[in-house]
Amino acid sequence: MGDLNFDHPLQSNYSPVESLLDPMEFRRQAQMMVDFIADYYENIEKYSVVSQVQPGYLKPLLPKSAPYYPEPIETILKDVQHYIVPGLTHWQNPNYFAYFPSSGSIAGFLGEMLATGFNIVGFNWMSSPAATELESIVMDWLGEILCLPKSFLFSGNGGGVLQGTTCEAILCTLVAARDQMLSRIGKENIGKLVVYCSDQTHSAFQKASLIAGIHPNNFRVIKTTSSTSFALSPRSLRSTICSDIQQGLVPAYLCATVGTTSTTAVDPLGPLCDVTKDYGIWVHVDAAYAGSICICPEFRHFIDGVEGANSFSFSAHKWFFTTLDCCCLWVKDPSALIKALSTNPEYLRNKATDSKQVVDYKDWQIALSRRFRAMKLWLVLRSYGVEKLRNILRSHVEMAKLFEELIATDKRFEIVVPRNFALVCFRVSPSAISEGKTIPSSELLGDNKYINDINKKLLESINASGRSYMTHTVIDGMFVLRCAIGATLTEEPHIIMASEVVKQHADAILNMSTLMIYMGRVD
Numbered sequence: 001m002g003d004l005n006f007d008h009p010l011q012s013n014y015s016p017v018e019s020l021l022d023p024m025e026f027r028r029q030a031q032m033m034v035d036f037i038a039d040y041y042e043n044i045e046k047y048s049v050v051s052q053v054q055p056g057y058l059k060p061l062l063p064k065s066a067p068y069y070p071e072p073i074e075t076i077l078k079d080v081q082h083y084i085v086p087g088l089t090h091w092q093n094p095n096y097f098a099y100f101p102s103s104g105s106i107a108g109f110l111g112e113m114l115a116t117g118f119n120i121v122g123f124n125w126m127s128s129p130a131a132t133e134l135e136s137i138v139m140d141w142l143g144e145i146l147c148l149p150k151s152f153l154f155s156g157n158g159g160g161v162l163q164g165t166t167c168e169a170i171l172c173t174l175v176a177a178r179d180q181m182l183s184r185i186g187k188e189n190i191g192k193l194v195v196y197c198s199d200q201t202h203s204a205f206q207k208a209s210l211i212a213g214i215h216p217n218n219f220r221v222i223k224t225t226s227s228t229s230f231a232l233s234p235r236s237l238r239s240t241i242c243s244d245i246q247q248g249l250v251p252a253y254l255c256a257t258v259g260t261t262s263t264t265a266v267d268p269l270g271p272l273c274d275v276t277k278d279y280g281i282w283v284h285v286d287a288a289y290a291g292s293i294c295i296c297p298e299f300r301h302f303i304d305g306v307e308g309a310n311s312f313s314f315s316a317h318k319w320f321f322t323t324l325d326c327c328c329l330w331v332k333d334p335s336a337l338i339k340a341l342s343t344n345p346e347y348l349r350n351k352a353t354d355s356k357q358v359v360d361y362k363d364w365q366i367a368l369s370r371r372f373r374a375m376k377l378w379l380v381l382r383s384y385g386v387e388k389l390r391n392i393l394r395s396h397v398e399m400a401k402l403f404e405e406l407i408a409t410d411k412r413f414e415i416v417v418p419r420n421f422a423l424v425c426f427r428v429s430p431s432a433i434s435e436g437k438t439i440p441s442s443e444l445l446g447d448n449k450y451i452n453d454i455n456k457k458l459l460e461s462i463n464a465s466g467r468s469y470m471t472h473t474v475i476d477g478m479f480v481l482r483c484a485i486g487a488t489l490t491e492e493p494h495i496i497m498a499s500e501v502v503k504q505h506a507d508a509i510l511n512m513s514t515l516m517i518y519m520g521r522v523d
């Protein structure tokens with residue numbers, strides 16, 4: 001090292017370690033990156049919303065192996081633009097209506113930047129007191145905005161924690177419930193534990209049950225029907241529970257949903273909790289998508305009854321302008337979580353933990369290491385404030401209403417389930433196809449297959465146009481298009497255009513299907 005000349009213009013070549021986190025260099029490259037991202041947002045509508053690349057597109061475009069020598073950021077960014085951007089599906093595009101939104105925002109982004117910049121690992125209080133304390137405070141703030149009962153907040157005897165995703169929130173609460181029940185009935189009885197959900201519950205619950213060691217035969221999926229808009233019926237729940245008990249099984253956990261993924265159905269929390277309380281069943285409320293809008297007083301009724309549940313989660317990375325990942329979980333009894341998930345290795349021991357005066361979030365989650373996610377939420381809440389957040393969410397609901405109207409007034413379409421939030425579920429209606437045809441409609445509509453195929457083709461054709469991106473679900477045997485409004489950049493003109501895109505593609509497909517029917521080819 002003695003002959004290192006620090007005045008040499010190429011000093012960074014001689015001091016590679018320093019260049020990894022050199023403040024000047026960071027400033028230069030990070031500014032370039034911010035410009036790159038700002039340009040991306042500025043031009044986002046020019047891209048096809050859904051990526052049109054074919055599987056395996058990337059490998060031939062990139063070098064066969066990792067570079068041996070450093071490459072400048074300028075070159076790398078060029079490659080991002082040329083090779084990566086075409087393979088992106090643009091979730092931030094205002095014409096994105098697929099799945100549920102992944103709503104970004106400046107505040108969410110900047111919070112992520114700060115968290116990444118500090119790059120602390122806040123597994124316990126000691127490892128970064130601000131990370132833990134900010135998280136607890138922000139979770140109480142958010143809980144209050146949602147009017148969660150005090151028993152879910154630190155200011156009551158509960159508390160909130162930021163998980164990565166709903167899958168983790170469900171798994172953590174499920175193992176807490178499992179261990180709580182096993183401490184009563186004995187560990188050897190794990191094979192008797194039964195868990196409950198509806199046929200509309202997110203697959204995250206099935207995965208969590210598998211991981212938690214719930215016997216696959218004891219995973220109860222209760223059927224829902226259109227007559228209750230696909231909400232879980234308390235009566236069906238009770239009769240399922242009763243028959244399990246008769247067989248000597250032990251009901252342990254119910255995953256209820258507010259805003260199901262397919263159609264945003266809402267399970268009736270109050271009546272469901274009235275059933276479960278008789279059996280000591282842990283109730284988790286999964287409001288991954290719809291939890292956000294419950295910060296508006298006029299939507300809060302959708303989580304009425306949550307006071308009877310044991311835990312509640314929603315994903316701020318969906319519809320709350322906080323970049324992925326950020327799932328907010330509140331529990332009434334943190335000690336149940338901690339009992340199931342805590343470990344105490346010597347190398348993590350410290351006075352603060354021993355004093356029992358602090359929260360060590362490593363005991364509330366699966367992993368040890370954890371990101372400073374609270375920073376994102378704190379920035380979102382502070383930068384926008386509750387009133388503005390409410391108004392933005394309301395504007396999404398208004399836009400969904402508009403889209404619904406534009407579709408419903410065209411008699412070729414039908415709205416398949418009542419709209420609760422900002423998701424519209426619709427399809428080309430069977431009558432649009434049978435109308436004016438010489439073929440008797442009964443022949444066409446004997447089963448859903450023909451009408452489903454038409455709707456599938458419609459969706460494929462909309463998405464292949466690149467002008468709009470929607471996804472589908474199948475409910476009651478019907479193939480249904482889902483238009484989820486909530487991308488941050490979406491405005492009314494995008495909604496009007498989306499409805500026009502749908503209608504134009506329906507024109508083409510319905511004309512084609514008329515021709516096919518005429519020619520006797522109904523495939």
Ligand SMILES: *Cc1c(COP(=O)(O)O)cnc(C)c1O
Nearest residue numbers: 165166167202260261288289315
């Ligand atoms: C999206 C969704 C999930 C998965 O949520 P993530 O936190 O994004 O993993 C779970 N449940 C419901 C009802 C959802 O809509």
